Amino acid sequence: MLRVPSHGECEILRAQDIVVADGVIEEVRPTGTLGATGTPGPLGASGPLDVSGPTGPSGAGHAVDVIDGRGLLAVPGLVNAHTHSPMVLMRGAAEDVTVEGWFNDRVWPMESNLTPADVRIGARLACAEMIRSGVTTFADHYFFPEQIAEAVAETGLRADIAPTYFSSRGEEALADTVKFAEAWHGRADGRVTVSLGPHAPYTVDDGDLRTLAGHARRLGLRMHIHAAEHLEQTQSSLERRGVTPIRVLHETGVLDAGALIAHGCGIVEQDLPLLAEYAGTTAVACCPKVYLKHALSPLTPVRDLLATGVTVAVGTDGAAGHNTLDVWEALRLVALTQKQAVRDATWMTVSDTLRLAMRGGARALGLQREIGALEPGMRADIVLTDLSGLHCRPLHDPRAALVYSARASDVRTVVVDGRVLMRDGRLLTVDEPALLAEADTRVARILDTSHGGAVQHYDP
Amino acid sequence: MLRVPSHGECEILRAQDIVVADGVIEEVRPTGTLGATGTPGPLGASGPLDVSGPTGPSGAGHAVDVIDGRGLLAVPGLVNAHTHSPMVLMRGAAEDVTVEGWFNDRVWPMESNLTPADVRIGARLACAEMIRSGVTTFADHYFFPEQIAEAVAETGLRADIAPTYFSSRGEEALADTVKFAEAWHGRADGRVTVSLGPHAPYTVDDGDLRTLAGHARRLGLRMHIHAAEHLEQTQSSLERRGVTPIRVLHETGVLDAGALIAHGCGIVEQDLPLLAEYAGTTAVACCPKVYLKHALSPLTPVRDLLATGVTVAVGTDGAAGHNTLDVWEALRLVALTQKQAVRDATWMTVSDTLRLAMRGGARALGLQREIGALEPGMRADIVLTDLSGLHCRPLHDPRAALVYSARASDVRTVVVDGRVLMRDGRLLTVDEPALLAEADTRVARILDTSHGGAVQHYDP
Numbered sequence: 023m024l025r026v027p028s029h030g031e032c033e034i035l036r037a038q039d040i041v042v043a044d045g046v047i048e049e050v051r052p053t054g055t056l057g058a059t060g061t062p063g064p065l066g067a068s069g070p071l072d073v074s075g076p077t078g079p080s081g082a083g084h085a086v087d088v089i090d091g092r093g094l095l096a097v098p099g100l101v102n103a104h105t106h107s108p109m110v111l112m113r114g115a116a117e118d119v120t121v122e123g124w125f126n127d128r129v130w131p132m133e134s135n136l137t138p139a140d141v142r143i144g145a146r147l148a149c150a151e152m153i154r155s156g157v158t159t160f161a162d163h164y165f166f167p168e169q170i171a172e173a174v175a176e177t178g179l180r181a182d183i184a185p186t187y188f189s190s191r192g193e194e195a196l197a198d199t200v201k202f203a204e205a206w207h208g209r210a211d212g213r214v215t216v217s218l219g220p221h222a223p224y225t226v227d228d229g230d231l232r233t234l235a236g237h238a239r240r241l242g243l244r245m246h247i248h249a250a251e252h253l254e255q256t257q258s259s260l261e262r263r264g265v266t267p268i269r270v271l272h273e274t275g276v277l278d279a280g281a282l283i284a285h286g287c288g289i290v291e292q293d294l295p296l297l298a299e300y301a302g303t304t305a306v307a308c309c310p311k312v313y314l315k316h317a318l319s320p321l322t323p324v325r326d327l328l329a330t331g332v333t334v335a336v337g338t339d340g341a342a343g344h345n346t347l348d349v350w351e352a353l354r355l356v357a358l359t360q361k362q363a364v365r366d367a368t369w370m371t372v373s374d375t376l377r378l379a380m381r382g383g384a385r386a387l388g389l390q391r392e393i394g395a396l397e398p399g400m401r402a403d404i405v406l407t408d409l410s411g412l413h414c415r416p417l418h419d420p421r422a423a424l425v426y427s428a429r430a431s432d433v434r435t436v437v438v439d440g441r442v443l444m445r446d447g448r449l450l451t452v453d454e455p456a457l458l459a460e461a462d463t464r465v466a467r468i469l470d471t472s473h474g475g476a477v478q479h480y481d482p
Numbered sequence: 483m484l485r486v487p488s489h490g491e492c493e494i495l496r497a498q499d500i501v502v503a504d505g506v507i508e509e510v511r512p513t514g515t516l517g518a519t520g521t522p523g524p525l526g527a528s529g530p531l532d533v534s535g536p537t538g539p540s541g542a543g544h545a546v547d548v549i550d551g552r553g554l555l556a557v558p559g560l561v562n563a564h565t566h567s568p569m570v571l572m573r574g575a576a577e578d579v580t581v582e583g584w585f586n587d588r589v590w591p592m593e594s595n596l597t598p599a600d601v602r603i604g605a606r607l608a609c610a611e612m613i614r615s616g617v618t619t620f621a622d623h624y625f626f627p628e629q630i631a632e633a634v635a636e637t638g639l640r641a642d643i644a645p646t647y648f649s650s651r652g653e654e655a656l657a658d659t660v661k662f663a664e665a666w667h668g669r670a671d672g673r674v675t676v677s678l679g680p681h682a683p684y685t686v687d688d689g690d691l692r693t694l695a696g697h698a699r700r701l702g703l704r705m706h707i708h709a710a711e712h713l714e715q716t717q718s719s720l721e722r723r724g725v726t727p728i729r730v731l732h733e734t735g736v737l738d739a740g741a742l743i744a745h746g747c748g749i750v751e752q753d754l755p756l757l758a759e760y761a762g763t764t765a766v767a768c769c770p771k772v773y774l775k776h777a778l779s780p781l782t783p784v785r786d787l788l789a790t791g792v793t794v795a796v797g798t799d800g801a802a803g804h805n806t807l808d809v810w811e812a813l814r815l816v817a818l819t820q821k822q823a824v825r826d827a828t829w830m831t832v833s834d835t836l837r838l839a840m841r842g843g844a845r846a847l848g849l850q851r852e853i854g855a856l857e858p859g860m861r862a863d864i865v866l867t868d869l870s871g872l873h874c875r876p877l878h879d880p881r882a883a884l885v886y887s888a889r890a891s892d893v894r895t896v897v898v899d900g901r902v903l904m905r906d907g908r909l910l911t912v913d914e915p916a917l918l919a920e921a922d923t924r925v926a927r928i929l930d931t932s933h934g935g936a937v938q939h940y941d942p
Contacts, residue, residue: 358774
């Protein structure tokens with residue numbers, strides 16, 4: 023089992039059983055010490071691999087589901103701290119273009135084609151892809167949020183869903199996002215939470231940001247917003263209105279409500295004292311694949327943010343930029359790019375990187391008391407990974423293998439809230455072929471941009 | 483089938499049969515037009531995926547092996563243009579350290595433990611890993627080269643092997659590298675070629691470089707050498723001796739012999755006219771994962787090199803730095819990092835990236851007339867990839883999927899020189915469990931650095 027402490031080195035604990043009851047981790051104990059409700063196996067010397075014994079509900083009156091984890095490493099489910107899940111429908115449809123071209127010529131025109139039914143299919147496909155890759159929780163930001171919430175409820179994942187809001191959509195749309203929050207926050211046995219989702223300071227005016235922040239405080243919700251996505255946006259904000267995007271979040275009460283900020287590559291030195299004031303409730307999601315792909319520099323100033331106490335988490339962004347929803351890929355890129363960014367190969371260690379993607383992701387969604395580590399009292403979001411493949415062997419250090427060798431395809435079994443969503447590579451809550459067939463009937467229409475419309479124009 | 487032209491966009495040709503005879507691609511033709519030697523299948527409309535029909539030896543007097551490639555995309559085998567294959571034994575054993583620490587505290591001490599038998603096992607493991615990930619050719623640079631050559635001969639891969647030489651090893655070692663070249667160049671039905679492998683200008687003196695370059699010219703071999711690995715090495719060379727590492731290669735005749743230069747992140751402007759003189763026979767292998775991991779900046783100046791006509795190829799370097807021998811991962815990182823490096827999201831396109839890893843790799847090894855594309859007359863090095871996974875769907879653009887979504891685990895079938903080395907995920911020339919078990923008995927000894935020895939000291 024991978025132990026992810028709040029500080030210091032992650033550890034590999036061998037031959038542990040994880041006992042789950044009512045969706046919660048009840049106990050973690052050495053294999054073979056399990057009582058009458060489980061079946062201790064002959065889980066002796068198995069080399070450097072962890073052995074996870076029974077996982078699943080136990081206790082009187084319940085059937086006991088024992089997952090034999092011999093030869094597998096149990097890790098906390100990954101958290102995708104920023105994505106737009108239905109954008110899997112546009113995967114690979116906006117390549118080799120500038121940021122402006124990506125928004126104005128490709129993605130925002132395609133998004134104007136989307137119907138609730140499209141989003142319904144896209145969200146389910148995304149959930150399936152995330153389950154397959156060991157992502158147990160995601161922070162989503164998109165249109166037609168009810169469709170996403172239903173996909174999450176149905177597939178068994180955990181998600182925080184922020185309905186995307188542009189000021190151009192008007193008052194009624196703002197009211198709808200609040201209604202969605204009131205209807206869905208805490209639903210699906212608590213697996214669905216809601217944040218309020220103004221798109222960005224350059225697409226939502228200060229009045230709307232204030233209004234939404236007020237609703238967030240009133241409802242006890244967090245905010246999820248793109249801000250200071252890259253340095254040019256910060257410079258543009260300074261030129262146009264004399265303040266940085268982060269200061270806009272401060273002045274409009276967004277930071278006060280508690281914010282998950284997507285990207286933040288344009289967070290500058292003057293922003294740090296501001297962010298420090300709200301450090302306990304502020305997080306930044308770093309999604310390096312899209313920054314590189316869009317030729318951005320600098321990247322999210324992770325070292326500075328962590329030094330101020332701000333939480334940093336790992337995200338994929340939408341698949342129209344990232345091409346996958348693979349958080350293993352994303353966390354590897356966080357490690358690689360952050361080492362280079364500060365010219366220090368000894369930082370963003372293997373342990374720190376895993377912590378970012380697990381505990382960091384949990385904090386970013388305000389779920390640090392529920393997920394992010396395999397400890398008694400935490401929800402049972404458990405991923406069994408197979409590090410026996412050639413690309414991980416010899417397995418000197420399973421932690422290094424997780425960060426630098428493993429692939430999403432090494433994930434074998436995924437448990438969320440104590441429920442098995444994938445078992446030995448077989449998805450249990452999604453009809454993959456039917457979904458894919460349904461998606462294929464929709465793509466030609468979604469990709470058609472001949473109408474000249476768009477959900478918004480990019481000019482930050 | 484993926485068509486990789488020398489210039490311009492790569493293309494997806496649907497429903498093609500690839501006819502192979504005596505290890506060579508005889509013909510590529512629309513499915514269903516095959517004559518008496520093959521079995522045209524009902525390979526009709528299969529969506530955006532390519533269909534590759536029969537692959538394997540055909541013709542009178544031979545058994546015909548038909549590989550049903552329906553639903554799979556045939557691509558040219560990937561070329562790993564720079565690696566140290568036996569270093570898989572040290573995978574994950576040198577994390578979160580500086581370049582100096584990596585060499586002097588970890589890798590060079592561990593390498594002093596290696597026996598020929600270790601290298602034998604390591605090379606076979608590496609070959610197996612590369613077959614699994616669709617790498618059909620690699621450029622290796624290591625000690626005990628006979629062991630690697632035998633692994634290549636046995637596993638059926640194609641490789642150019644350069645015996646690593648340090649001047650500290652003395653005249654006899656130099657003579658041995660030449661003997662190895664004379665013995666092995668062109669062996670294994672031509673699948674093994676040899677380059678001469680002085681380690682680097684900072685570990686091999688000018689006299690030895692000259693001597694080796696002379697042997698290379700005499701024997702018609704190329705050179706494979708680390709040079710200008712990062713900018714600090716170039717600056718150090720300028721300070722210590724007033725010339726750049728690239729100029730050293732020029733002055734000692736290495737460039738004249740034809741050189742594959744590993745890394746070249748420290749290639750500076752004054753080097754470009756020099757390299758341009760030898761552009762037709764010079765290549766640089768770019769291995770970005772290790773540059774990021776070692777916190778290097780700048781990276782290989784790929785745009786400048788291509789502008790001079792120098793070939794650029796994609797490599798993984800050894801697994802003690804790269805952690806995998808996965809060229810899909812490496813080529814994706816070339817695209818991502820090069821876009822960022824020149825701040826241009828529209829360059830290093832999907833097509834250019836694939837070309838680098840295929841035709842570029844072939845040129846880098848002097849094999850451009852034999853491999854790098856699926857065309858009549860080329861050796862039959864063919865990889866069938868399965869892009870039907872959720873992480874690739876909907877499949878708007880298979881080329882983008884190859885660069886930004888696909889994983890090594892999507893490789894199903896691998897053919898080298900017309901011989902099937904992996905069939906539907908099953909390795910046919912390697913006993914994986916036996917090899918892994920054998921490797922595990924060796925790792926404790928290999929990782930022990932308590933002796934204080936090292937193969938060399940790093941002080942460029």
